Amino acid sequence: MNQIVFFYSGSEPLIRIVVVGSLAYFSLVLLLRISGKRSLAQLNAFDFVVTVAIGSTLGRLITAKGTSLAEGITAFLTLLLLQYLVSWFTVRSSTFEDLVTADPSLLYFRGQFLPTAMRAQRVTQSQLLAVVRQHQVVSLSAVEAIVMESAGTIAIIPKAADGTPANAAVLDNVRGVS
DSSP: OOOSSSSOOHHHHHHHHHHHHHHHHHHHHHHHHHOOOGGGGSSOOHHHHHHHHHHHHHHHHHHHHTTHHHHHHHHHHHHHHHHHHHHHHHHHHHHHHHHHOOOEEEEEETEEEEEHHHHHHHHOOHHHHHHHHHOOOOOOOGGGEEEEEETEEEEEEEEOTTTTOOOOOOTTBBBTTO
């Protein structure tokens, strides 16, 4: 019969946590190094799901008595293989890329905030101004565009030093640029 333990159930579970946790941790670090920088890059939706799943797997592996180290490492390998396959297909197929990653969205362009796009991305003008300040831009007149990137980061596209518009190619794949 399972016994409910509130404070201490002996040293065996603690030793298991230390041993399996350490081995799982080093195995995961090794697997992430082998899988390449993509696994640690800024997260798009799929990368985020893989990251959460890896964390969940690691937590379960460390704390669940019935989960073996081999099962945990197999789960890590499966998740990293899926992430590799998705990134492989993403690089080779624009259709697949469109399914997996969001398009960047234009939030500010040539002196105008774009309220419809801002609502769609759930950002406020105050938040965008904070990002402008973080980039140490002293005036919106120096900003050509503000873009929410696929990974959720916000990019500031400055005008050229002489005040001319930025190169349009920089905004080629951004939703909202006409």
